[in-house]
Amino acid sequence: MTPEDAQAHIAASDPRFALTEAVIGGVRYPVFANAPAHLRVLLEDAAPAYGDRDALVYQDERWSHAELCREVRRVANALADDLGVRQGDPVAIAMRNYPELPILILAVAALGAVAVPMNAWWSEQELAYGLTDCGARVVFADGPRHQRIERLAADNGLALIAVRDAEALPGRPRYEQLRDGGRDDRWPDVTIAPDDDFAVLYSSGSTGNPKGVVLTHRGAISAVYSWIMARLMAPLVADPPPPLPEPDKVQPPSFLVVTPLFHVTALQSNFLQGLASGATLTLMYKWDPEEAVRLIKRERITRFTGVPTQSAELMDTARALGESLDTLEAIGGGGAKRPAAQVGQLAEAFPAAAIASGWGMTETNALGILIGGPDYVAHPEAAGRPTPPLQEMRIVDGDGKEVATGEIGELTVKSAANMRCYLNQPEATADTVRDGWLYTGDLARIDEEGLIYIVDRKKSIIIRGGENIACLEVEGALHRHPDVAEAGVFPIPDERLGEIVGAGVQLKPGARVDEAGLQAFLADHLAAFKIPDRLWLRSDPLPRGGTDKTDRRALRAQCLAADTEAGAPINEE
Structure with a gap:
């Protein structure tokens, strides 16, 4: 079936996915007619x-x-x-x-x-x-x-x-x-x-x-039911169709939750979706790849979703322990973009599992774009296609006009899953949500096959192992130190975490603080994952752009070049 035919078939045959419309905040949206009200x-x-059936497992508690x-x-x-x-x-x-x-x-x-x-x-x-x-x-x-x-x-x-x-x-x-x-x-x-x-x-x-x-009840449930519908559609659109599993080999769904439940990846796409699907949800207090392998075997886990670092470490640890983990049916990714080379490696290491990835935001209840299976292996750089059936997506220019196929613009999303607002920030809300469209701040393009590629970010955000870090927040903390005249924060490519935090810092005359001293100072003001892994200390001013703002790109290039000249090359993009 085509995706459109599969969507229509499921909506007609399963009352859970019948569609209607609702007006939310003065804007009309498609919604599920029979989904739970809250x-x-x-x-x-x-x-x-x-x-x-077990719903929740933590160590020896059930x-x-x-x-x-x-x-x-x-x-x-x-x-x-x-x-x-x-x-x-x-x-x-x-x-x-x-x-x-x-x-x-x-x-x-x-x-x-x-x-x-x-x-x-x-x-x-x-x-x-x-x-x-x-x-x-x-x-x-x-x-x-x-x-x-x-x-x-x-x-x-x-x-x-x-x-x-x-x-x-x-x-x-x-x-x-x-x-x-x-x-x-x-x-x-x-x-x-x-x-x-x-x-x-x-x-x-x-x-x-x-x-x-x-986030609202309808928003979360809209995301959950969209993912369940996408899972039901997958075998209908596969070419060739997958073989039907033997009845005695059908496994009940069992999810391993390895990312923090204060994020939408774990809370919405794993936990709430798991509840609605009748899954057993096994929690990990903190990530440990050997413990993950043990739990996957013990609980017969069918679905693993983590940041790319975790799926890579799971693969390496399973190989080292000689474990096939053949109960896994899906290995998903979220929070950060998976390196393209890792896609094929995971597919080879876990041939029975569909390797998948997605793009979503806290502001969308994690609903957004999905890609998986052979499509992902063939297009490992792609974010995927919009998850049906509630979302509209457009890629627009600075005037809000849709760009042509292949051109880069800002990704915008309209859906009942989107946030209601930013708390206590009406101006930020009005800037982000316009006539029902959420402006994501991500730059993207779409190709002739309908695949969306996320190519850059408009906002000054570093994604370190799935955790978002605002450059301005780290800069603000650095400026609290009495020896700091100016600071600029930027991402550094990292093979394990995707990105880590770097900072160029202009010190005041007579300053005596060193890199370790600044990192220790920041520990009182920032979570550990936000503290710069590298600090370049200097006496001269930071580079500035045409509007006299710090030019982070130029600063980053200067700092990485200084390391290269000193014989300590950084993994530059």
Whole structure:
């Protein structure tokens, strides 16, 4: 079938994917007519549909779909009864990939409140910014995050709740005390509309501080059901069609979650999609390729999605251990572009798995562009094609006019999955979303086959192993040091992480700080992954462009050239 025929066939034969239209924020969009109205319904539907099948696995702990649903209900009621959380209230969650993180997100959503999962690598200063910006009065945190937030909680009267290895503050209950408080486990009596907010996720933009991206229930569910539909379409459009699996060899879906659940790749495309598909979701607290191989074998994992570094390390470790990992049916990528050479290597190493990649944004609930299987092997540089059936995409020039095939312009997306707004930033929202179209800041082109290629970024963003880093934020932290006159931050190509952070720094006369001293200073102001891996210190001014702004491209070229002349070449693009 053609993609259009496959889409029409599935929409006509499966009521879940029937389409209608809805007006959202004054703009008309195609939407799924019969999708769950909100995330609580998605969870309610999963429990009876998948019975006692494991839904969530963490180390030696397991929750069936029914048990997960029951814990979510109890925590939702505790949020309301013990902590006074009401519909629309923000609730912050600061932790690594513990099972309490997704359970809390679902419980907050079930109450009609707004979950704010915070970047677990943020410094105390960054956490303070996020908590102040979102206005949360209740915060759940594991040990390291709890320690960073304690002073802020005391000064601002926040209800800081200890999770796992955190030591509870006097008079504050722990998570398990709230969960086990003996309340009935009926769903909270609230009415949730499809376009109510369900979460705020923070994403580094081109400005100094992260932006809070406000996402709705309909937006998240639109993304989830689009991915499920794309999976159903794949065998219908394959040429030749894949052989039907033998009934006794069909594996139940089982996903390994290796990226942080405070990002859309793990939360939306893995966890929420997995719930809707009846998958078993196995969480990793932190990435360890040998542990990943062990879990894939033990849990019979069918789907692995990680940043390119992780899939490369999984491949190398499996080879070193002599493991075929033949339960894997799909190896996806997200967060950063996979090196083209890695695509064929993965396909050779895991012949039974479809190698795939995607492009998406926090602002789109991770929905966007997909490519996989032979198409990806044949076009490893491509981002792929728009995920059906809700999205429209255009590549436009500076005047908003669509460019011709093959020409480069800015990628724009119109979809019910798009964010509602940036929190507390109406000007940034108006600049990014115009008449329903989200201007992504990514420069792209489309070829004659309909494949989209992401070629550059308009915004000053570094993507280090899947983590977005705003150049201006790092520059702002460098300028806090008394010996720094000026700083310019830029990406350096890196074989393992894709990009790492570099900075050229003009020091003031008489300055005595060195590279290690500046990096140590930055540790008090930035998450570790944002601290420049390389610093070039200089006494002369940084190069400037025609508008008198720092010319990052010229600065980067100067710094890399200086290394080459000194006999320490950098992996230049």
